[in-house]
Amino acid sequence: MNERCAVDVVICGAGAAGLTLAIDLARRGITFRLVEKNAEPFHGSRGKGIQPRSQEIFEDLGILDRLFAVGGVYPTERRYRDDGSYTEADSIERNASTAAEPYQQPLMVPQFLTERVMRERLLELGHRPEFGCELVAFEQDDEGVSVQLASAAGTQSVRARWLVGADGGRSFVRHALEIGFAGKTLGVRALVADVQLSGLTRDCWHRFGEGDLLRQVAVCPLAGTELFQIQAPIALEAQVDLSAQGLTAFIAKRTGRDDIQVHAVSWASAYSMNARLADHYRVGQVFLVGDAAHIHPPTGGQGLNTSVQDAYNLGWKLAAVANGAPETLLDTYEQERRPIAASVLGLSTQLLQGMQRGDMRRGRDVHQLDLGYPQSSLALGHAERVGNRAPDARLRGAGGQSLRLFDLFKGAHWTLLGYGVAPGLVSPRAGLHIHLIGAHGEVIDEQGQFQDAYELALGEWVLVRPDGYVGAIVSSGSLQSLEAYLLQVGLSPVLP
Structure with missing residues (x-):
């Protein structure tokens, strides 16, 4: 076993939350290691919507223009009737930017492109994720955390002041801490797949069978790529063939059309939707961020955005304490972020119920511009204004x-x-x-x-x-x- 010198932070998980935290710590001069057990980056589009508040964060982190360059706006929806006719509608409110709120609409960027841009930014700051490096054990005391990492090169011990679990809904860190993950499985199972296909145009989001869970299927062109994303609810016990041939047959059965052909599958998943919230975000010197702390149904595009904002809240606080601020500052992370996740979970679940009825409208409630911390111990003065997002001008x-x-x-x-x-x-x-x-x-x-x-x-x-x-x-x-x-x-x- 090789001993390594200490760092301020070990971040477990190199998804959007872990990368956000790493970028923020890097620009503050805080030492860290960003480890990811998977051998390569995630290559799917699961979280493709970047909400206006996250756009503001990405502007601060220096990557927003790059994301706009690789992404695009959400297309209008084309809703097909059984006879082949259709209507077109805009489910996304189209509001003009204002001086106080320069970003007013979600930006579509497939998750793998968002994370690629984030890794490039992190590299500019002199750091990179360590893929194929798994956190296998840790022990903490009052002074820090001793972390065991395993990779192809062997096992190594790392001493850190803090450990941050950004390792997803099945978080090893959360399980090791024995933190409860209260919530429920929502009784909805779905498939999502990134594919190359023919037979549909790229100028709209194609929706079939709205309001009928047994027939719904949506096919959305993924901005910045030549791919389409397929989304559909499926039966709880269904065995779904996620090959190109299987997905072609699936679409044909739900749409009644045989001209839509899937030629290749880049990534696909069949999953059950959950709404869960960790009982605690911190135990001693160990923290949870992102899906390790909360998992959402995908409706409304809230999961990735909430995860990014967790990390953005925690990063400056870790840096401040590393540089001499009182340790009690770290207590405000859970105090501020856990109530936000609880409210967002409620919104995502409500939007899922609406989607099942065919209601896909999305407005300001998903933008996350109105979320804040007015009840925080870090809010001083004018109760109606402090703790809120600081407007632009x-x-x-x-x-x-x-x-x-x-x-x-x-x-x-x-x-x-x-x-x-x-x-x-x-x-x-x-x-x-x-x-x-x-x-x-x-x-x-x-x-x-x-x-x-x-x-x-x-x-x-x-x-x-x-x-x-x-x-x-x-x-x-x-x-x-x-x-x-x-x-x-x-x-x-x-x-x-």
Whole structure:
């Protein structure tokens, strides 16, 4: 057995959640290893919808434009009747972007392409996943976790301060911790397959047999590829032939058409839908993120997005504690993220029930822009505004250049915005960017968009967390409470 030097974090699982956490830790200079027991990356399209809130996160992580380049918009739906005629409808609300919410529609990117872009970004930051490397055991104490890893090269021991299980619905980490996974199997089984086929156009999402579980089948062109995704409910005990010939026969039986031919299968799965939530997200020095902590039915495209946002919440907190913030900061991860997963599970299940009736409409409720942490212990001041997502706005720099609030937020730091305040009231400190907005500040709210979004009074300050949520709103007369908050999250003033 070979001993390896210690790292801050071992991340078990190199899917979307693990990659998000790795990218965030890499840009913060936190040492980690990202291990994945599978020998190669996942090559299916299971999670193909990137919701507007996740688009904002991916903008911050530096990959959003790449995802737009490889992905595409959701097509309109073509719903076929039994006589071959059809209607066309838009199940996705098409809303224009606003200054406060620049992304308003889901982006379609097959999961394997999303994760490929994420691995490329991670490589730019000097890191890569270790495929074919399995977590086989771990033990923790008050100081950290001793992890046993097995690969073709043998077994090795790694000492880490923290272990993060991003290893999916059958999580080894969750099982080893004996964390309950409450919920239920939803009594719905489905197949999903990425295929090459002929007989259908790529300009729409083809749906047959809506409202009839025994006849439903949907065939969607996958943006950024030449593939189509087949989705269909199947009987609980059905044996489904997932070969090209078998899927061709399956489609013919459900549609009554013999002109739709599957020529090759890239990936296919038959699965039972579940809605489950881990009893805890943390035990000592070990955390759960993504499907290891919650699994959803696929309706509404919530699973991958919720997983990404778990990791985005945890990453900055691990980095802060690694750099000296109080250990209690890590308690806020479960405090904030578990209620979100519970609400999203309810939404996904509700949407599944609607889909069974043929209702495929999707609106703002799936965008995740309205999710936040107003009840968090990290929310200070104005209860109706703190804990919510920090809106974007178009501004002008004092030098005349145009900029966005998201430009000021982008990166690993906290952001403190003072509205019509005097300079020098808050002492500078590492990890905090301070900007003054107003006629005599460095940033000018020329169009009033900042004020429309934040509704601050003159002399007020808004503190934006590294994950883009409002942490505090205080007046210039209450800066003592702000100073205490900054110490709580590890932002100490620079001594002269």
